[in-house]
Amino acid sequence: MNGVLPDFDIRALIASGQISADLPVIPEQIQPASLDLRLGTTAYRLRASFLAGKGRRVADRLADFRMHQMDLSQGAVLERGCVYLIPLMERVRLPRGMTAVANAKSSTGRLDLLTRLVTDDGTEFDRLPEGYDGPLYAEICPRSFSVLVRPGMRLNQLRLRAGQAVLDDAALTALHEATPLVGGAPALIDQGLGFSVDLRPASGDLVGYRARPHSGVIDLDRIGAYDARDFWDELRSTEGRLILDPGAFYILVSRESVAIPADYAAEMAPYLAMVGEFRVHYAGFFDPGFGIGTQGAGARGVLEVRCHEAPFVLEHGQVVGRLVYERMRARPERLYGQDIASNYQGQGLKLAKQFR
Numbered sequence: 042m043n044g045v046l047p048d049f050d051i052r053a054l055i056a057s058g059q060i061s062a063d064l065p066v067i068p069e070q071i072q073p074a075s076l077d078l079r080l081g082t083t084a085y086r087l088r089a090s091f092l093a094g095k096g097r098r099v100a101d102r103l104a105d106f107r108m109h110q111m112d113l114s115q116g117a118v119l120e121r122g123c124v125y126l127i128p129l130m131e132r133v134r135l136p137r138g139m140t141a142v143a144n145a146k147s148s149t150g151r152l153d154l155l156t157r158l159v160t161d162d163g164t165e166f167d168r169l170p171e172g173y174d175g176p177l178y179a180e181i182c183p184r185s186f187s188v189l190v191r192p193g194m195r196l197n198q199l200r201l202r203a204g205q206a207v208l209d210d211a212a213l214t215a216l217h218e219a220t221p222l223v224g225g226a227p228a229l230i231d232q233g234l235g236f237s238v239d240l241r242p243a244s245g246d247l248v249g250y251r252a253r254p255h256s257g258v259i260d261l262d263r264i265g266a267y268d269a270r271d272f273w274d275e276l277r278s279t280e281g282r283l284i285l286d287p288g289a290f291y292i293l294v295s296r297e298s299v300a301i302p303a304d305y306a307a308e309m310a311p312y313l314a315m316v317g318e319f320r321v322h323y324a325g326f327f328d329p330g331f332g333i334g335t336q337g338a339g340a341r342g343v344l345e346v347r348c349h350e351a352p353f354v355l356e357h358g359q360v361v362g363r364l365v366y367e368r369m370r371a372r373p374e375r376l377y378g379q380d381i382a383s384n385y386q387g388q389g390l391k392l393a394k395q396f397r
Contacts, residue, residue, distance in 0.1 A: 043204030044370030045074050045306045046139075047329075051201065054136075063130040070195065073328040073373035074306040077146065077195035078158075078177060079130040084111040084190075087124040090180060098161045099126075099178055113192050118258055121187045126159065129177040130193070133169065141169035141201045144308070144325045149196045150345045151393035152259065153185035153252060153290045156196045169199075184347070185252035185290045186272065189260040196261075200306070200326060206368035208305075213366055216302070222366075224298040224339040226358075233310060233363035236342055239296040240357035242390075246277040249293040250392060251286075259395055269396040281357030285348035293346055294390040296358060298339030300332035303372050307331075307364045309342065329369060330376030341389055 046054075048071050054060045063081065070077040086108040093099045103126070111117045111125075119125050135141060143158035144167065157166040159178040166180070179197055181190075190196075208216065210230050217228050229235030240248045250273040259267060276283060276291070285291065301307050309325035332340035344361060355361075 042370050044202070044206040044368045046201040046203065047369055047371050047373035048073055049374050050370060051076050054201070059134045059136060061132055061134075064193075066131070072198065073330060073375055073377050074369065075198040075200045075326055075328065076131070077198045078143070078179065080113065080179065080190060080192055080194045080196065081128040081130050082112065082114050082192045083128060084113055084117060084119070084181075085109075085126045086111065087126055087180075090124050090182070092159065092166070093161050093163045095162055095164055099159055099163075099176070113190060116189050116191045116260075119181060119183050119188050119190055121183045121185065123182070125181045127179045127181060127190075129179055131199075132176045133199075134174040135169060135172055135201075138171065139201060139203050140171050141173070141199050142308075143167040143169075143197050143199050145197050146195060147343075148261075148393040148395070150325075151292060151343065152188065152261075152395070153183070153345070153347075154188065154196065155182040155184055156180070158197060158199070185254075186256055187258045189258055189262075191262065194261055198326060200308075202367070203370055206370075208366045208368070216305070216366070220300070220302050222300050222302075224300075225341075226297045229360065231363070233365040234299065234307075235297075235360045236299075236309070236344070236362040236364065237296045237358045237360045238344060238355060239294050239341070239390075240278055240283055240355065241281045246279050247275055247390065248278045248283060249276040249291050249390065250274065251276055252290040261395065264394050265397045267396050269392055272396065273392065283355045285346065285353045285355055287348050287351060289348060291344075291346040291348075292390070292392060293344040293355075295342040295344060298332060298341050299327070299364060300339050301327045301329055301366075301377075302333065303329045303376055304369050305329060305366050306369055307366045310363050310365050327364065328377035329373050333376070343391060 055066050087106045145156040157180045159180050161175040256272045307327040
């Protein structure tokens with residue numbers, strides 16, 4: 042059966058050795074529809090980002106790009122604006138008919154840590170083709186904050202797919218009619234479920250945050266440890282409008298509340314570049330059960346926004362991204378936010394879990 046592999050199928054791949062690791066995979070890594078990947082013990086500072094290329098191994102190309110090697114065993118700082126490559130603990134041997142895609146975890150994206158999966162034979166980031174058999178690497182580029190990392194930290198995750206099960210607009214419309222997927226605004230279904238930005242909050246005038254350009258180091262293991270004011274400027278507006286500065290990083294929130302039913306998963310895709318010179322896509326996996334459960338139906342999506350080339354005016358209700366829904370191969374044993382504790386279930390405008 043086609044679809045995204047649920048948690049028990051991921052465990053079966055681990056048990057069969059098709060997913061293996063330097064240290065045994067721990068239960069906390071297995072999410073309803075993805076597997077968290079762990080940093081290894083060594084980081085390589087690079088002079089440039091690179092892909093291995095067809096028929097070439099990452100390890101063989103490191104000599105062309107590495108500047109120095111860092112031991113992470115006691116913790117090490119990844120400096121803002123630098124590029125690093127870290128071998129991951131996990132490796133995969135994909136069965137026939139199965140592919141995989143990677144994405145940054147929620148907190149990784151909210152910290153503006155550009156994190157991408159790199160593989161042998163790779164011609165694209167974050168993609169594993171059918172039959173891939175080899176090691177995995179994380180390329181990490183801290184954009185706004187320097188961060189302290191250690192082995193075993195989980196910055197990105199892998200979603201495995203058997204065949205293709207993306208819902209087209211007709212199927213997505215039918216699902217929305219049967220199980221409402223969006224609240225707070227009409228459902229805009231066009232190559233997925235449209236996301237727009239909320240710049241007119243129901244109460245108050247706080248519409249987002251902008252990363253401060255000169256801040257301290259963030260230890261990723263310290264939850265709720267940092268005063269947000271030392272790292273972020275609050276953005277307030279009563280006009281429903283925000284001017285994005287080139288190169289600046291913003292945390293905003295969607296106008297819509299969205300829900301992911303238990304038999305589906307979703308991924309945030311960037312909106313068409315022609316609507317504006319900005320990117321709204323860092324951490325993009327939405328697990329089955331997101332926005333459903335004890336917090337009620339629907340949770341708003343946090344938007345991680347970086348403006349390019351020129352200042353850009355963002356207006357309330359402007360569509361900035363879309364959610365692409367996929368069928369699960371089977372319903373997971375555990376659902377996001379119900380059986381698994383989450384920092385972001387039922388969220389509104391919210392910074393990464395390291396801030397208070």
